[in-house]
Amino acid sequence: MKRRDALKTIGGTIAGLTVAEKFIGNTKEAFADDKSKYHKEMLPAPGGKRVVIIGGGFSGVSFANTLRELAPDAEIILLERYPFFVSGPSHIDYSVGIKRLEDATRSYYSLREKGIKVIKTEVGGILPEENKVVASKGSLTYNHLLISTGIRMADEEILQLSENPAYNAHTWELEGTIELRRRIETFKGGKVVVSVPSAPFKCPPGPYETACLLDEFFKKKGVTADISVVDSNDKPQPPPLAQKWLTVFEKKNIKYMPNNKVVEIDGANKQLVTDKGDKITYDLVTLIPPNKASTIIKESGLGDPFVDVDPITFKSKKFGNIFATGDCAKVPYTKSAYTAMYQGKNAAYYAAIAMGYSAKEPAPIHNICYPYTSAAESMLIRVDWEKDGKVGKTAADDPKTDYRDSRSAWESTLLKSLFGS
Amino acid sequence: MDKLFATLVITFLLYSPSFAFEYEKKVFVEREKVAFVEIKSDKPVDIFIMYSPQYKNYTKSGSTEGAFDMRNIRWYIYPIPAMFDDQTVYFIVKEGAEFKVTYENVKERIDRLFKGDMLLRSGADSFFKKGIDSIRLTQNLPDLQIEIEASEDVQIAVVKVMDYISLTRGKKSFEEIYENASFKGVKSLNFRSPDFDDLYLIAKSENGVNIKYKTWANKDTASSGC
Numbered sequence: 001m002k003r004r005d006a007l008k009t010i011g012g013t014i015a016g017l018t019v020a021e022k023f024i025g026n027t028k029e030a031f032a033d034d035k036s037k038y039h040k041e042m043l044p045a046p047g048g049k050r051v052v053i054i055g056g057g058f059s060g061v062s063f064a065n066t067l068r069e070l071a072p073d074a075e076i077i078l079l080e081r082y083p084f085f086v087s088g089p090s091h092i093d094y095s096v097g098i099k100r101l102e103d104a105t106r107s108y109y110s111l112r113e114k115g116i117k118v119i120k121t122e123v124g125g126i127l128p129e130e131n132k133v134v135a136s137k138g139s140l141t142y143n144h145l146l147i148s149t150g151i152r153m154a155d156e157e158i159l160q161l162s163e164n165p166a167y168n169a170h171t172w173e174l175e176g177t178i179e180l181r182r183r184i185e186t187f188k189g190g191k192v193v194v195s196v197p198s199a200p201f202k203c204p205p206g207p208y209e210t211a212c213l214l215d216e217f218f219k220k221k222g223v224t225a226d227i228s229v230v231d232s233n234d235k236p237q238p239p240p241l242a243q244k245w246l247t248v249f250e251k252k253n254i255k256y257m258p259n260n261k262v263v264e265i266d267g268a269n270k271q272l273v274t275d276k277g278d279k280i281t282y283d284l285v286t287l288i289p290p291n292k293a294s295t296i297i298k299e300s301g302l303g304d305p306f307v308d309v310d311p312i313t314f315k316s317k318k319f320g321n322i323f324a325t326g327d328c329a330k331v332p333y334t335k336s337a338y339t340a341m342y343q344g345k346n347a348a349y350y351a352a353i354a355m356g357y358s359a360k361e362p363a364p365i366h367n368i369c370y371p372y373t374s375a376a377e378s379m380l381i382r383v384d385w386e387k388d389g390k391v392g393k394t395a396a397d398d399p400k401t402d403y404r405d406s407r408s409a410w411e412s413t414l415l416k417s418l419f420g421s
Numbered sequence: 422m423d424k425l426f427a428t429l430v431i432t433f434l435l436y437s438p439s440f441a442f443e444y445e446k447k448v449f450v451e452r453e454k455v456a457f458v459e460i461k462s463d464k465p466v467d468i469f470i471m472y473s474p475q476y477k478n479y480t481k482s483g484s485t486e487g488a489f490d491m492r493n494i495r496w497y498i499y500p501i502p503a504m505f506d507d508q509t510v511y512f513i514v515k516e517g518a519e520f521k522v523t524y525e526n527v528k529e530r531i532d533r534l535f536k537g538d539m540l541l542r543s544g545a546d547s548f549f550k551k552g553i554d555s556i557r558l559t560q561n562l563p564d565l566q567i568e569i570e571a572s573e574d575v576q577i578a579v580v581k582v583m584d585y586i587s588l589t590r591g592k593k594s595f596e597e598i599y600e601n602a603s604f605k606g607v608k609s610l611n612f613r614s615p616d617f618d619d620l621y622l623i624a625k626s627e628n629g630v631n632i633k634y635k636t637w638a639n640k641d642t643a644s645s646g647c
Contacts, residue, residue, distance in 0.1 A: 157583060200617055232619075234489050234560075235472055240505030246474055256474055259489045261619065263586050275557070275582060277589065290618075305616055311644055330563065332644040383505075389644050390531055394505040 042119065042138040049074040049355060052133055052142035054123045056080030056108060057088075058337045059326035060148035061418045062344030063351070064116050070352035070359050077117045077142075079135060080108065082174075085419070089337050089411050091171035092206060095180045096213045098375050104411075106419040123149070126300035128319045144321045144351055147297070147307055148344065151202045151327040151335065154292040159264035159273075161289065167267030170286045171210065172202060180286055184217065189224040190283030195262045195272060196231040201291040202327055202335045204237035205371035205381070208245050210286060215252050216374045228255040230262060230272060230280055238334065240381055240396040241371065248373050248399065262287060291335070293328045306330035311389035314347035320354065323347045332389050339367045341414060364392075370407035378403035440519045446512040450503040454524050455647060457541075458499045458510075462518040465493035465548040469513040476511040485513065491556070495631070496546035500560075502527060502647060527647055534643035539566065542647075544635035549575075551629045553595050555585065558620040558634065564641035569610040569622065572631040577610050578602035578623045585621035595625045617645075 051067060053060045056078050064078050090104030108118040121137040126145070133140045153172060155161045161168060169180040192214055196207040211229045218225035229236075229249065235258060236245035249256045260280070264273035265287055272280045272287065293305040302308065307324035308317045311331045316322035325331075325347045326340035333339040342365050352359040365385045370378035377399040386392040397403070415421070440461070450456040460468060469488040471479060478484055491497060501510050504527050512520070534540060542565065547556055558567065558579070569577055578599045580588075587593040599605055604612045604620075614620065614636075624632055638647055 159586065198617065198619060234470070238505075239502075242472075243506060243508075246472065250474065257487050258472070258475070259487060261582070263582055275586065388535075390528070390535075391504060396506060 039134070040138045042121075042135070042140045043077070043117075046075060046141055046143055048143055050142050051076050051144045051146065051351065051355075052140055053078045053146040053148060054126075054133065055148040055150055055326075055328075056082070056085060056118065057148060057150050057326065057340065058414070058418065059150075059340040059344035059347075060146065061085070061111065062341040063146050063148065063323075063325065063348045064111055064344075065114070065418065066345045066348035067351060068114050068116060070348060071355060071357045074355065075117075076115070077119060077140065078108070078111065079119050079121050079123055079133065079140070081120065081122045083120055084108065086174055087337070087411060087415055088172075088203065091174070091177040092209055092213065092372070095171050095177055095184060095210070096217045096375070097181070098213075101178075104415075106415060106421070110420045123296065125296050126302065128300055128302065128316075128322060131321065142321075144355060145323065146344075146347060146351065147302070147322065147324040147328055148326045148340075149294040149296070149328045151291045152294050153288075154290040157290045158262065158287065160267065161265050161287075164265075164267055167265045168285060168287045168289075170288050171206070172288055172291075183284060184214065187218070187223060187225070187284050189218075190226070191281060192218075192225045192227045192284045193272060193280060193282040193286075194227070194229045195285065195287035196229060196233065196237070197288050197290045198232040198261065199237050200335055201237075201288065203337070204334065205241060205245075205369065205379075207231075207288055208236050208241075208248075209372040211254050212248060212252060212373050213375065215254055225284075226255075227252075228257055228280070230260045230274075231256065231258045232261040234258050238381065240383070240394055241379060244379055244396065244398060291327070297328060303330055312387065313350040314343060315350060315354070323351055332391070333365050333385060334367045334369075334383060336367055336369055337414060338369060338410075339365055341418070342366065368410065370403045370410055372404070372407070373399040376404055377401055378407045380406075439523075440521045442517055443520050444514060444517045446520045446522075448501060448510050448512065448522055450501050450508040450510070450524070452503050452505065452507050453527050455500055455502040455504075455527050455530060456508075457523050457525070458497075458501065458512060459521040459523070460494065460497040460499075460512070460514065460518045461521075462495055462514070462516070464516070465495055466514050466516045466518050467492050468494050468497055468518075470499065471511045471513070473509060473511075479511075479513065488513070489559075491545060491547070493548040493550070494545055495548065496544070496633070498541065498544045500543055500647075504647075530647045531643055534638055534640055534647060537640050539637045539639045540647075542636045542638045544633070546631060546633040549624045549626060549630050549632050551626055553588070553623060553625050555621050555623040556632075556634075558622055558636075561614040561617055561620060561636075562638070562642040562645040563614060563616050564639065565614040566637035566639055567610075567612055567614055567620075567634060568637070569606075569632060569634045571608045571624065571633075573626075574608045575624050575626045575630050575632075577606055577608075577632070579604035579610065579612070579620050580623065581618055581620060585623070588623065595623065598623065599625075613641075
């Protein structure tokens with residue numbers, strides 16, 4: 001792709017984004033003119049050790065903190081579109097009133113205190129041949145780049161959803177989480193449908209946890225709710241917990257409907273429609289759209305749809321100075337907050353080595369997760385990957401009160417390691 | 422000579438201890454194993470694949486709701502990976518069919534893939550009714566090799582869900598879908614799955630056609646699945 005074409009594409013991409021931070025003027029013209037303010041460098045040219053991170057989620061923050069320790073004199077810049085961090089695993093808790101959102105919220109000031117520059121901006125494109133990122137505040141040249149943009153909700157793959165976002169509310173995004181809480185609080189009873197996309201998707205146990213917590217919430221409140229899980233997959237996710245989820249659903253009388261790929265939400269008639277044309281009615285719905293990667297990845301030629309990386313070093317297979325971690329990278333690890341954090345940490349080691357710093361080879365990735373089956377009990381799942389990315393050991397256990405406590409400690413520890421509190 | 426060969430093959434299939442004619446098959450897969458369930462039939466049959474909750478419902482009511490169904494199948498191979506936990510899967514063929522189950526160790530299979538072997542993962546030989554007919558290719562992996570072969574010259578398009586829906590809802594014609602399909606061909610097709618997304622194999626024929634597909638795991642899929 002020619003540079004000018006790339007810039008036009010990027011201009012279009014940014015123009016299509018729904019962000020709080022709005023552009024002034026005509027974006028297309030802005031990108032067609034290299035002298036435009038939108039294409040001006042945000043910061044002076046780098047001194048040779050500038051590392052830019054796109055995305056301040058678990059992975060990006062973990063990378064920034066670890067690299068700060070390994071490369072004390074590196075210039076680390078984190079680009080993030082939101083002004084603060086809200087822990088994703090807590091979204092489900094908040095939706096049913098288990099946790100307050102402010103308890104899961106952190107500011108980026110702890111990073112700034114370590115000398116990491118955090119810039120609130122929306123990234124619209126990457127020009128790998130020019131070592132440049134183009135964002136709503138201007139462009140930024142890097143020596144090394146980490147892409148940790150997370151997942152993108154592909155609303156466009158559910159008919160009527162892009163045009164009518166109010167038809168749906170789900171906990172995979174913050175805004176939807178707040179809206180779902182409101183809908184749950186005001187629900188008077190009837191059919192509740194939790195719709196699950198095809199794997200892989202972020203936080204694989206999440207939809208099934210939602211179904212269990214909704215069941216408990218409505219029972220406690222005395223609201224009659226007939227709960228169904230409508231699943232695109234042939235069994236509940238992640239696979240190690242499939243049988244355990246089925247047992248839990250049977251006990252709770254939650255209807256499980258596998259092999260139902262939802263392709264349309266007809267909010268006017270309160271129906272979901274599957275690829276076979278079957279219609280499923282609802283009174284309250286939480287539909288998780290297909291999980292895809294940011295379109296800037298494909299447009300920049302770094303992979304389609306996920307960034308093509310070595311699963312051990314997280315280094316791009318095309319550009320030696322680009323790394324990618326977490327949900328946007330093509331890696332064999334579970335799409336969870338926990339692995340994202342460790343991927344960020346490990347990638348920082350390999351980035352430091354690539355920058356000429358001395359760093360030991362990090363330990364292989366592992367995942368620990370405690371999915372809720374009720375507000376009082378959680379299950380356990382642990383997966384250890386071997387050094388080469390192959391699955392090594394796995395463990396899964398039935399719901400226990402102890403694991404519920406472990407879950408609280410698990411998330412607190414993650415947040416503390418990232419933000420210091 | 423062909424008749425003699427066919428007779429020998431049929432005789433072998435009927436008397437081979439590894440194949441058995443059954444209407445229902447319960448397949449238990451021990452943790453760290455992957456089972457490949459192969460189903461054969463002389464005439465096209467419908468196959469319903471289900472886990473315990475759907476099977477319980479089926480035995481109670483006869484309903485196959487929630488089952489994964491494959492229609493008009495003469496040959497089918499379905500993988501059941503039990504990488505992390507034991508799995509039990511039920512197969513129902515109301516007309517009856519020949520079943521054979523083979524087991525492999527997941528880790529050994531992944532090692533073979535990493536070393537460069539191409540291994541058969543799934544496949545089907547299905548009768549596509551005259552006009553436009555389709556089949557869902559599911560459980561895909563990025564870079565999974567997909568081979569498609571029809572019994573005669575017909576246009577075959579492989580598309581993602583939104584194009585499939587446009588066709589089934591009459592918003593686009595088969596010709597439009599075919600024109601813009603990323604993967605298309607006449608009689609045969611060989612390509613790599615771009616990602617995990619389900620794909621829909623669509624064909625248009627005047628009198629109906631048999632279409633066989635096979636998917637092959639390889640070195641590039643080894644880190645995603647076996």
